Amino acid sequence: MNLVAHKRSIESSADKITRQAQMLSAQLQSIRTRMYPPEAMKSLKTFTSREVSSLLGIAESTLRQMSLDGESAIPERQDNGRRIYTLAQINEIRRHLAQKRPSEAFSFHPQRQRGDKLQVLTIANFKGGSAKTTTTVHLAHYLAIQGLRVLAIDLDPQASLSAMFGYQPEFDVEENQTIYASIRYDEDQRRPLRDVIRKSYFPGIDVVPGNLELMEYEHETPQAIADGVGRGDAIFFRRLGAVISDVADDYDVVLIDAPPQLGYLTLGALCAATSLLITIHPAMIDVASMNQFLAMMSDIMHVIEERGGVLEHDFIRYVLTRHNPNDVPQVNVVALLRSLFGEDVLAPVVVDTTAIANAGLEKKSLYEMAKGSVGRDTLNRALESVDAVNAEIFNHIKSVWGRT
Template sequence: MVSGRKARIVLYLWRALGGKPNFSRQGGDMAIATKIEAAIVQKEDAGGKIARHASLLSQQLQQLRTRMYPPKSEKSLRPFLTNEVSKLTSIPDSTLKLLSSEGRGPIPGRLENNHRVYTLAQINELRELFASQKPADALRFLPRRREGEHLQVVAIANFKGGSAKTTTCVHLAHYLALQGYRVLALDLDPQASLSALFGAQPEFDVGANETIYAALRYDDAERRPIRDIIRKTYFDGIDLIPGNLEVMEYEHETPRVLAQKSGSGAIFFERLKLALADVDQDYDVVILDTPPSLGFLTLSAIYAATSMIITVHPAMLDVASMSQFLLMMGDLISVLNESGAQLDQDFIRYLVT
């Protein structure tokens, strides 16, 4: 019988060719698998093997997404029952039913049991309708920044990976959007888990110069306005600036620019804050998902943030790691202060995850 590893190779090949392998004979399929395996081992170095594995994983993830989210391979949000809508909007259930029967406002859908349901986009239409009809209570129905309030930029940060930074970002964005706030989620992590959770697979859905790097880069000819790289998500009220490996270019490019004193525009830590100023009036909250490091991107996020949430697992090693993170961050902020940076944050909180 063919070995387990060779059996997997044969199975993969025959699936690709649309045939059916035969593992019972010693020649034929087994011989082909042996030759292919030997050729792969002989010709591939470590880099080639890793690249091939990455390509296979990406293709399989894409196939999985196609199966999970038919027919367009896109995530979608479920509709909400009228009692759920009432809790989210402070609009009585009876009022919602009256609006529906009179044909006013968005027309709800119907489930198989004839229950009325609204999409999140329709819920936001209801909020706008009631806010316009009752200006004195507008903020109760349609939460927005009050006059004079600044844009809240919340950085979720920690030096240690796996502390639920991205999970926190997603849940916070979902919660705020369900309350009616306008949210921008910004993925600063090259691993792009936040982007993936919002339905953007970084290898396939995010092209060159479509990440935050496009708005931060030092090359004037290639730099893009931040508004050009913002995209809608399946979750109404949440926009996204996706990430992918391109984001790392900022970490590589900034030391060279600093050493050579080249590059035009603001110094590295100011660039993100200045870019966000262009969309200041479009959102109530910006959520920054930072990489698990204290590089130039994380420092830029800390400088741009009006508030910070530091995630930590309730375990001794994680708390010790956070202690080192805070010490390093304090030292680096002191260096930024010497360069003219002034950090003025509304709050810093610790979230046990």
């Protein structure tokens, strides 16, 4: 036996896992650098005139004439003469049209107005595979494309949401750069939320990334409770909502990707939320797991209310994900959920498709996928599905704001 093999044979489990984690982390960093050279940063696709006219609800000829007249944003011209727009330019056109046609301002520029309530949506479930992070990413991208200002908070120590926005937690997110920095108990180390918010490559979306340091909050909170630390907004279940309120004027919607367990971070997310989205894969084992999640959440929410917490949500909706409409058992589960929960189950569903899986491999949403990266029909069907779900959620948000 050579020396290396001998060392491996006496390597402890902890050392082995540490070594393998470091190897995998380095390889992931290498892959990311190859995918997004030279700065290893993601960038957003551009939009054609047809896509822009559809987004804005105006004729393509009107958009073309605006370009010819030098009115608002001037698009780039490709070699074939086609005009392409960035999302920043689309938002500039939105503002221009809202001023030019004040009676239609909300349809062009749907950001919340003075007096409109900041919407904080927590996306939750503790069953793996429920597409919680995928749902969060697609909703964030959809709302930003509609012109809203979105803050996405990664509350999960596994940091999948951060990875989707191009951050590798162990390389790109250093100590005290997560939401933990704003809600931690030692005041001398605490940072304002605005200090840990990062601009993303996606116009309209800011991100608070996560990493393993979020677990510190789970470890420290029981001792803080035992020591009687925290009153009012400083009590553990109000801390997240309190720091979000500090940046409320900067955003229309805050999306929180909650951890896949009912810990103190998730409780803070439930209390901070104005609305809840519960993702569910319509298979019986997943529904059974969700049943336990709901039972535990109910018990804990009652305890929080007894401690003075106020849990009043504008809407609670179940989002059916990864649904195969040709799978009879899944169809039966969907029918069961609709019969039990009625309109609390979103009418549209996210279909199970290779397009979403392929996008995930590239750490992209469907809205970032280039034409030709997957089959056109496959991509279009997937987009129709995700668009329908996100549009209904957006309609619920607009309803809270008093818009039809």
